Amino acid sequence: MNQTAPLTGVTAPQGFLASGVHAGIKASGNRDVALVVNTGPTELRASAAVFTSNRVAAAPVHLSRAHFAAGTVSAVVLNSGGANACTGEQGARDAQQMADHVAQALSLADSMQVGVCSTGLIGELLPMEAVISGIDMAVGELADTPEAGANAADAIRTTDTVNKTIEIHADGYTVGGMAKGAGMLAPALATMLCVLTTDAVVDQRELDAALREAVRTTFNRVDSDGCRSTNDTVIALASGASGHHADAQELTEHLRSACATLARQLIADAEGATHDIDITVRGAHSEEAAEIIARAVARSNLLKAAIFGNDPNWGRVLSEIGTIPEEVAPFDPDAIDVSFNGVQVCQAGGVGQSRDLVDMTDRQVNIEVDLHNGSASATVITSDLTYDYVHENSAYSS
Amino acid sequence: MNQTAPLTGVTAPQGFLASGVHAGIKASGNRDVALVVNTGPTELRASAAVFTSNRVAAAPVHLSRAHFAAGTVSAVVLNSGGANACTGEQGARDAQQMADHVAQALSLADSMQVGVCSTGLIGELLPMEAVISGIDMAVGELADTPEAGANAADAIRTTDTVNKTIEIHADGYTVGGMAKGAGMLAPALATMLCVLTTDAVVDQRELDAALREAVRTTFNRVDSDGCRSTNDTVIALASGASGHHADAQELTEHLRSACATLARQLIADAEGATHDIDITVRGAHSEEAAEIIARAVARSNLLKAAIFGNDPNWGRVLSEIGTIPEEVAPFDPDAIDVSFNGVQVCQAGGVGQSRDLVDMTDRQVNIEVDLHNGSASATVITSDLTYDYVHENSAYSS
Numbered sequence: 029m030n031q032t033a034p035l036t037g038v039t040a041p042q043g044f045l046a047s048g049v050h051a052g053i054k055a056s057g058n059r060d061v062a063l064v065v066n067t068g069p070t071e072l073r074a075s076a077a078v079f080t081s082n083r084v085a086a087a088p089v090h091l092s093r094a095h096f097a098a099g100t101v102s103a104v105v106l107n108s109g110g111a112n113a114c115t116g117e118q119g120a121r122d123a124q125q126m127a128d129h130v131a132q133a134l135s136l137a138d139s140m141q142v143g144v145c146s147t148g149l150i151g152e153l154l155p156m157e158a159v160i161s162g163i164d165m166a167v168g169e170l171a172d173t174p175e176a177g178a179n180a181a182d183a184i185r186t187t188d189t190v191n192k193t194i195e196i197h198a199d200g201y202t203v204g205g206m207a208k209g210a211g212m213l214a215p216a217l218a219t220m221l222c223v224l225t226t227d228a229v230v231d232q233r234e235l236d237a238a239l240r241e242a243v244r245t246t247f248n249r250v251d252s253d254g255c256r257s258t259n260d261t262v263i264a265l266a267s268g269a270s271g272h273h274a275d276a277q278e279l280t281e282h283l284r285s286a287c288a289t290l291a292r293q294l295i296a297d298a299e300g301a302t303h304d305i306d307i308t309v310r311g312a313h314s315e316e317a318a319e320i321i322a323r324a325v326a327r328s329n330l331l332k333a334a335i336f337g338n339d340p341n342w343g344r345v346l347s348e349i350g351t352i353p354e355e356v357a358p359f360d361p362d363a364i365d366v367s368f369n370g371v372q373v374c375q376a377g378g379v380g381q382s383r384d385l386v387d388m389t390d391r392q393v394n395i396e397v398d399l400h401n402g403s404a405s406a407t408v409i410t411s412d413l414t415y416d417y418v419h420e421n422s423a424y425s426s
Numbered sequence: 427m428n429q430t431a432p433l434t435g436v437t438a439p440q441g442f443l444a445s446g447v448h449a450g451i452k453a454s455g456n457r458d459v460a461l462v463v464n465t466g467p468t469e470l471r472a473s474a475a476v477f478t479s480n481r482v483a484a485a486p487v488h489l490s491r492a493h494f495a496a497g498t499v500s501a502v503v504l505n506s507g508g509a510n511a512c513t514g515e516q517g518a519r520d521a522q523q524m525a526d527h528v529a530q531a532l533s534l535a536d537s538m539q540v541g542v543c544s545t546g547l548i549g550e551l552l553p554m555e556a557v558i559s560g561i562d563m564a565v566g567e568l569a570d571t572p573e574a575g576a577n578a579a580d581a582i583r584t585t586d587t588v589n590k591t592i593e594i595h596a597d598g599y600t601v602g603g604m605a606k607g608a609g610m611l612a613p614a615l616a617t618m619l620c621v622l623t624t625d626a627v628v629d630q631r632e633l634d635a636a637l638r639e640a641v642r643t644t645f646n647r648v649d650s651d652g653c654r655s656t657n658d659t660v661i662a663l664a665s666g667a668s669g670h671h672a673d674a675q676e677l678t679e680h681l682r683s684a685c686a687t688l689a690r691q692l693i694a695d696a697e698g699a700t701h702d703i704d705i706t707v708r709g710a711h712s713e714e715a716a717e718i719i720a721r722a723v724a725r726s727n728l729l730k731a732a733i734f735g736n737d738p739n740w741g742r743v744l745s746e747i748g749t750i751p752e753e754v755a756p757f758d759p760d761a762i763d764v765s766f767n768g769v770q771v772c773q774a775g776g777v778g779q780s781r782d783l784v785d786m787t788d789r790q791v792n793i794e795v796d797l798h799n800g801s802a803s804a805t806v807i808t809s810d811l812t813y814d815y816v817h818e819n820s821a822y823s824s
Contacts (some may be wrong), residue, residue, distance in 0.1 A: 084745055151777050343509075346656075378513060379513070
């Protein structure tokens with residue numbers, strides 16, 4: 029397996045067409061409608077998706093959830109410039125119209141074969157005239173070229189400053205993908221969309237299991253809340269066009285690798301961030317406990333601001349760990365070690381090596397916590413809290 | 427009952443001495459050691475305290491918890507300039523030495539009669555020579571004057587820009603108090619200390635119950651985490667010096683009022699804040715559910731940054747509410763109303779009145795959520811996320 033550059037994304041595997049066009053939804057005039065179409069042999073196509081756990085889910089999430097549950101989805105339409113969330117019955121009709129129009133334009137038997145994703149501002153109706161003409165344009169520009177994949181990745185960007193794509197060449201088949209998402213410091217409203225494609229032959233059930241496992245330890249461990257925006261969606265489409273039957277475990281690893289790389293790209297592009305932060309908790313009695321603690325640390329504004337100031341403030345780590353109830357994680361506070369970039373600044377719950385030894389000039393910061401309470405571990409990745417984060421999230425509605 | 431200005435704080439009731447001195451713990455040279463001494467009739471003195479629920483509790487918290495549990499505490503020594511948290515056995519010995527030295531200097535029979543509070547940077551030992559000479563100075567300056575109360579309030583400040591004091595004249599007795607705390611946006615490490623005094627006659631058990639109830643709906647609803655720093659402590663001392671037996675319910679209300687006013691003072695002085703925000707959740711099936719939802723909303727960096735930008739971004743409220751599991755609060759997302767400063771921008775989970783109608787020029791912002799799922803309610807108060815918050819928490823260790 030190797031990752032080639034430049035990355036073409038969803039069109040890297042065989043059996044996929046894609047496009048990304050300017051429909052005029054965004055005031056900026058940037059691309060805002062994308063299509064991904066599975067053209068593999070009908071009987072070999074498979075699809076799977078995971079959605080936000082947020083109870084306030086957008087209209088396209090409700091629709092796509094039903095479509096993926098009902099059978100195989102062969103085409104996905106995505107728009108930026110509007111989330112179609114908190115838009116009531118009209119929003120539901122609009123999402124349905126998007127699916128209907130794509131099905132008609134692609135001559136699909138049923139609009140249930142279409143998935144819909146939207147991202148942008150909540151609480152505003154989509155400009156449906158622009159969306160529909162955008163879908164027509166996108167159908168007209170469908171291609172299997174690297175450019176087509178790049179255009180699709182471009183069309184789903186909101187505050188993203190770069191395209192996020194991945195391409196993994198496995199033995200006998202390929203995995204491709206694109207994602208969007210930038211405001212990952214507190215993703216309660218920072219929509220993360222991802223479409224993965226593969227030309228492996230895999231059945232629906234195996235693809236679904238592989239996708240869930242891949243997401244669990246990657247996108248769900250980006251930042252603090254995991255995927256809780258109103259619109260978060262991760263989709264996998266398999267075309268079977270390579271003719272290669274993928275080993276389930278191997279495919280899971282490749283999807284995990286694709287998701288992990290895309291997750292890193294999201295964090296690296298987090299709004300206003302100057303540091304990417306890995307928070308690894310070891311020595312826990314369970315992986316779940318390790319993850320809960322790492323998430324709690326990742327949510328501390330005080331810690332995130334300290335890291336922006338290149339301050340290895342371990343007290344803010346320990347204090348956050350202390351908020352976890354004993355029934356969740358039965359550690360001894362006086363046994364905890366904490367290191368920043370390899371320097372053990374906190375030893376056995378107290379002062380360890382000098383803070384002055386910690387070098388925080390790199391963008392990457394690694395915080396390691398050892399609870400000395402077991403052998404399980406988990407890593408959550410986040411970024412620092414900066415002036416630019418406040419600026420991007422206060423200067424305009426998003 | 428009325429609140430007089432200027433507020434003298436802990437020396438307002440009869441039977442209390444206080445002082446605040448420059449001991450040299452703080453590099454700034456500001457006051458850093460305070461004493462509050464109960465001089466009421468020995469048999470009428472009562473004391474109560476509530477402490478942080480953080481499992482990583484500071485040495486003075488461990489010591490004070492034991493002293494308040496064992497009997498009546500008659501004197502409290504407080505220092506700023508160092509939290510004495512995560513300081514191991516030496517930290518425990520230092521807290522003990524502070525109690526011992528105060529007991530000796532005041533000729534108390536037992537150092538168990540002394541409470542100790544510390545605030546400042548975590549993970550550094552206190553400069554005990556300065557602390558001990560500071561205690562000697564503080565004993566020498568003990569007085570029952572307004573100035574003495576003000577000096578004590580001044581000596582417990584860290585990033586606080588003003589003294590926080592309260593004085594309530596009830597029928598037959600008086601309640602006074604002082605507090606410190608400023609970094610309340612994410613108080614995982616923003617220590618909140620408070621000492622309340624009263625000359626009412628009240629027994630230990632009633633005072634304890636009154637204090638717990640007062641704190642529950644005030645300090646514990648400031649911001650998001652409630653009192654979870656390593657050092658948070660709220661103390662009540664009763665001298666009995668007025669000779670007036672307080673009605674338990676009335677005393678509870680006065681303590682609640684004192685705590686509520688001090689809590690407002692903390693929020694108004696929150697690091698870098700430009701808006702105070704009340705988040706009220708109504709129509710919940712239980713007060714607990716209402717509080718959990720209000721806290722979740724209060725934790726949203728995206729919402730806090732939007733409010734800094736004077737943007738009534740109700741989508742960020744709804745999205746946060748949606749993260750609460752159904753078993754905690756069985757509301758219907760499509761029934762939720764949200765108003766900003768009286769303008770119902772979200773109606774039945776969708777678009778309501780125009781955002782443009784919302785006036786956000788005042789410092790105070792009121793967000794009201796109606797779940798239409800019951801009759802319980804709760805209010806959590808917080809503040810906005812600003813450039814100055816990031817600056818204050820990144821530019822130096824605290």
